[in-house]
Amino acid sequence: GAVVSQHPSWVICKSGTSVKIECRSLDFQATTMFWYRQFPKQSLMLMATSNEGSKATYEQGVEKDKFLINHASLTLSTLTVTSAHPEDSSFYICSARSADTQYFGPGTRLTVL
């Protein structure tokens, strides 16, 4: 149980375009989901906390207008990277909370050319 999926698993886009990443909890409902970013050989950094039916809470230094988060249902949160630039290239990982534990998705590798 407690499976989280992400789609797509990898994406390549041109600079200036927008990319949407989906995070789904497959076998449980999650009122709270989280979005993380991981640079090569580094740890995970929390970008934002996504609450179903309300606005996301962004961590300091994360541009909310650039990283749009929508949590429209109890099983789906989306992260849209708007006007992507090469420095946005990274591994994006979501998690969904069930009880007192966060379960992580497999990650999405974004490459911006």
Added chain:
Amino acid sequence: AQSVTQLDSHVSVSEGTPVLLRCNYSSSYSPSLFWYVQHPNKGLQLLLKYTSAATLVKGINGFEAEFKKSETSFHLTKPSAHMSDAAEYFCVVSDLDFGNEKLTFGTGTRLTIIP
């Protein structure tokens, strides 16, 4: 504020020998502690968690960890390493930040298994 220190960035052990990955934490309150494993280009898989119940926690794949409050440690161990254990391991503390749950990750320990 909470923090996590993983004392070794890289650990190498021979197959069949014990594994010890060290983790120290600091937290203002009674924290929940986790160990996650990440294989290359994959997401994180939960190995085990401590949430103020038994101090010795058993996880998947033969791993276990002991919560020692006096030492503020939560070291991960396994009696006998397997080749499939080669991965990156993250120690994580969960705490409340102004009422919101927040995970703080250690910098990770890369475990290499020598055949």
